[in-house]
Amino acid sequence: MNLYHDAEHAGNGVIRHVATAITIIVFFSVFSALTLTPKAALAQSYSFSSVQVEGNARVDAATIVSYAGIARGETVSAARLNDAYRSIVESGLFESVELQPRGGTLVIKVVEYPTINVIAFEGNRRIKDDDLAGIVQSQSRRVYSPSVAEADAASITAAYEQSGRLAATVTPKIIRRSDNRVDLVFEIVEGKVVEIERISFVGNRNFSDSRLRRALGTKQAGLLRALISRDTFVADRIEFDKQVLRDFYMSRGFVDFEVLSVTPELTRSRDAYLVTFTIREGQRFSFGKITTVSDLPEIDPAEYQDAVRIRTGSVYTPTTIEGAVTRLERLALRQGLNFIRVEPRITRNDRTLELDVEFAVVRGERLFVERIDIEGNSTTLDRVIRRQFRTVEGDPFNPREIRQAADRIRALGFFSSTDVSAREGTAPDQMIVDVDVEEQPTGSVSVGLSYSAASGAGATLGFSESNFLGRGQLLSASISTGVDDVSSQLVFAEPAFLGRDLTFAFAAYYTETDDQDSESYDTRNISVSPSFEFPLSESTRLQLRYTVGESTIDNYTGTSNLIRTETNTTDPGPPVVVYGNGSGKSSLSYSKLGYTFSFDTEDRALNPNNRYMLSLSQDYAGLGGDMEFIETAFKAIAQTAVMNEDLRLRAEFEAGALAMLGGQDSRVAERYFLNGKIRGFEGNGLGPRDLATGDALGGNTYAVLRLDTRFPLGLPEEYGIEGGFFADFGSVWDLDNPLGNDDGFYLRAVLGFAIYWDTPLGPLRFNFTDAVQRESYDKEQTFDLTLSTEF
Template identity: 55%
Template sequence: MTYGLSGDSPRRSAHVFKKSVSIAAISVAFTMAFTALPSPVVAQAFSFNNVSIEGNQRIEPGTILSYAGIARGAAVSAAELNDAYQRLANSGLFETVEIVPQGNTLIIRVVEYPTINRIAFEGNRRIDDEELAGIVRSQSRRVYNPSTAEQDAQSIADAYTQQGRIAARVTPKLIRRSENRVDLVYEIFEGGVTEVERIGFVGNDAYSDRRLRRVLETKQAGLLRAIIRKDTFIEDRIAFDRQLLQDFYASRGYVDFRITGVNAELAEERDAYFITFNVQEGQQFDVGNITVESDLAEVDTEAFRDAIKMKSGKTYSPSLVENEIARLERLAIQQGLNFVRVDPRISRNDRDLTLDVNFVLTRGPRIFVERIDIEGNTTTLDRVVRRQFETAEGDPFNPRAIREAAERIRALGYFANADVEAREGSTPQQVIVDVNVEEQPTGSIGFGGSYSTTSGFGASISFSEQNFLGRGQTLSLGVNTASSASSYNFNFVEPAFLGRDVAFGLALNYNETDNEYAEFDTATGVFRPSFSFPVSESGRLSLRYTARFSDIRNSSDGDTGQIIRAEEDLGRRFDSSLGYTYSYDTRRTGLDPNAGVLLEFGQDFGGVGGDTSFIKTNLRAVAQTKIWNEEVTLRASFEAGALNYTSGETRVTDRFLLSDSTLRGFEYGGIGPREYNSADDIDDSLGGNYFAVARFEAEFPIGLPDEYGVTGGVFYDIGSVWGLSDETLGQTTNDVLYEDFSARHVLGVSIFWDSALGPLRLNFSRPIKKEKHDRDQNFSLSISTDF
């Protein structure tokens, strides 16, 4: 059909499926035209009054002409016809294009790309269809575009590369259907995992390869390579590892440290990488002289100097300086000094390897925060994000405070990604802080089994939500049953009660024991609301009320002693108390990467209602440090408790009974006062009003490859439980053993395993000093914790 340039024409219909694009027709036409004419001196020009468009089904002729760019009656050269052809071919709308001039008519023949009927994936097992569908840009009922399909294939291959499968190949295939439709199928060859076979370091003297490998996110392939996926090679993770290594050395005073290169060599079989970090450590620097100066008349430099806690001689770390800057800026705000900025100026002393730090207080630009915009939080409420800022709208703008707020937002764990940026506001003196977040799941439901050397085998069901209803609240429910115990727990925490830096907690617990260590059972329930808040940079105070009931059940006259039976006869008892706990934790500041101290002291005062009056005191102190270039970790801890009743009588459910996690080498209640009568086969653990335990241990590598996650340790524990009231002692005619202080000593070895189930600890212990009727336990399995 001929289409006039000045008129309209209906669509032409033709079914052509051809992959190549040809311009043979236009070449032949030009040859014939030039043969029929005398040899021209100038280039031949054509003028077409009509255009005939053939083969188009969906695309309007006017659209095709607009791409061709040919005007009615205008002179058109051969080069311009070629340009028109290129524009049509590059439009992405046609598989083939032909332009044939015939006299005063130009014939344009096209074959349109087919419509995608459906998109399918074949050969994929590691990534499901739903995830792949979110990667590709091609869509059903849209026009097929080969370049888009090739880009999609590369995107799928990149997704496999992120899983360490760099040999993955993706090929787009077309299956023809009727009515110019095709099925687009991505044929996927996933290939095997390309593992990190070895991670090495060149140029490191201060720290061993083993220690540096523990810093990196990438791990070597090991025995558990089928479970642990951090041994796969991922290029983006290598960049993250470079930063981790840089931060590791910087926090230990190596200010000149740099990574000169990272070599990742692929094995010939393309199934493993050998990664080598080339480093230059430089020298380790300590903090030298610390000074404060300012040219601002209103600044009392002595007051700011006294506020500094960083000490000369301490290993230099950028985090030390950052914390001091934050401390000085907070002091400036407290003194009403706005727009004061702290500029640290570092001076090197290469002779004695120290860095002098001069904190200069200057006047910063008068810029205010116009507003804080939060986007992307579909679940989390704005106020949860906003309360991470110490800065509010209208406050002076402080870049450091904004960076710290960004870190707090990321540390919440609610978001997969969180970007915080500042831009100019409505005036140059104002800034707008943009917060863009991406939500991620924060809840979990767990079903599982458990084994404890204390409680035996059991089953558990748990629910946990770290961002309940998007309010930043923590809610957890748990049911745990075992052969000798069962527990039901409910915990709720509001971290910002009434918008303040005060955490409100509510705990409900109910526990029952079918005690295999004694001839009686117990039931206890606790209702405990609490408030906790910071009182210093490293100190925190917790206030609580506790309502507790306890019951002793199922004691047998023939198997249980007189004391337990007398305490059971008291029936169910209710206690009501107010208490506090003060904790001092240097790990919160993170000033020393190799050491930390935790101190806790708490008391509960009973008698606020209830059946008894008492004072219960607990003390805990833990210290940890690393020696020998951080290859060996040393820990020391001390725990103690005292229980004093002023009215009512203590019972076995109130007194201290130690578990194997407190004093290793003994069963639960295995040491301390006992009611004993060999003739009646009575041997009841009574617990004590006092206890004290000291634990010392060392953890170190045992020569196994790092990727196994297995280290060893040795420990020495010493402790005792003692003390019973006269009322308790007067309830029996049997012997009461070990009522006085008698220290038990235990030696043992530990195996630490960072397993796929979590960090596990296996203790093999042997008491070297104990009492005759103590119940020892030579093996225990527990979850490993630092402190």
């Protein structure tokens, strides 16, 4: 039993030892499989005595080897081979790349991308091929790249989105040709225009939706306007509109105004947008106490206070503050004080809704303009941009002047974008002003159509270039024809003559009328006029001019004794004029010297309704020629808006007087007829008239007052239809030799209603009039339609 037990125990021990050995062997086998084998693989290395390139036809083998970056005899790992593979692929020249180690040779197999044969666009109607070709980066005779083609498709899609076609899709496709060439075709599905169906506002209490819509650059499309033009949704324009609203409210005293959100929503049919502006207007503030202070001994605050020109109680506007600061700093410069800065310190009074402004005249940093660098102007000369700066190199640096110079550059209209910034120069006290502009077309050719009940249909052909030869000069020419007249003009203007704020202009005019059907005579007038114009202050300008010309009356076939006397018409024989000294002429020359003084204060910052303008002109003829006279003209305009700017008011007064000298009498060709100055009458339909023949004689003196209102009619704003009442009062009178005709002052009064329609073809105006006071011989016209358009 013991022997058996011992044997059994020994056998069990052997079995245990064998099992343990097997377990150890299995463990080490698994461990080796998990650890030793990968290390061996990763440790694999190659050394190539040569590199062979296969499949390349256009790209040089040496170039491909340089992309791989593997030198002959260099020991490289598998990871290094993978990096070489990626480097060749990322060159963008090959459709496929394969690296094959063959002993001591590395074989690089490539399939080159094809060359673009032609680039074509299919399905595009709204954007021309030439415009699309300027958008894409792919080019003919260059290597085709799928990634570049996809980027080009995205750029074309973005161009369509800018025109409101948000559903446009662009798919790049290639057509294989021989010799590894392809035609790259962009298949375009333009889709429909996504219009703005409605623009609405939430939170506006002081201004109606229609008034705010007029201020925005984005417009909503209506039933009538969609027939010709469409107003599309452009997301980038929304930010501009938000800034426009801020400026609109700030210029009207709403200093706390905010645009809380702008929500564009697609309609259910996904063919239009509904845009909602949520705003917070706040309260309207006015100017309170205005004071000027300074700690500088050379500054007299009282003198500077007089230059502020801000009236307490007027509506607060940032532009008023800016204008006052500019005047004070210019006053300091006139006094020879440099580095003077004016800081407006505003104190808010919420109880009275007033803003007290204290203008502190302080000494600024001693900074100088080192230089002005201009970039982006390929056509416009540097000097055109430089003259918009009031400072030059070496002058004291004034940030406000730099901002104003940037505004003047933008106002030129020569550039689509203008960026003016300042940076530190070669020294801490030196500043470099950088001007970066992007030019835009400044020339235009226009074809115009017009119609009025008085003069009938007409056409105009014109050319205008506001930046002639990149010099900032104006050159324009036009010719207009009507039923009974033709006129043409040529104008050239240099706005910075001799490098100063002095405008030199040259104008030539030719006018010819054929009035045989209505007035029984023809006229012709030709003149040339050089002039100089310069500012006297911020709002006043003076023009000095000289005019020489010739005025002709021909072919009088009527029977008016006065006109026959003026033309000395005899049958048979040509008409002549007995003029002053008795010399018979049908054509009279004149040579006159004149001036125009104008005062114009127009708020062009989003509120063009507020305007006050005065103009006084005089011309003296007698420096030569056949005629001697003094002609005087005066004009005044005032316009504003009330009832939260929904009702616009305008008043115009103008008068003129022609005083003949040297015993001469005025002719019918030089006298006033008030055509277009008083509504409700036919052409030459009022004023002194030959009572026997009915011929209009005109007058030497006239005066007219025109009152207009304009207001919404309750129709959707996008229709562009408004109404208005108007009243005209005036008369024309006085003849040098009436020959029994009554040339006294008789007041005319006209009341009327107008419908204004801003159509895509041009502005239409329908006038319905009633001459409540007129003379029996006047010729009334109860309806008038005018149309003017250019395209």
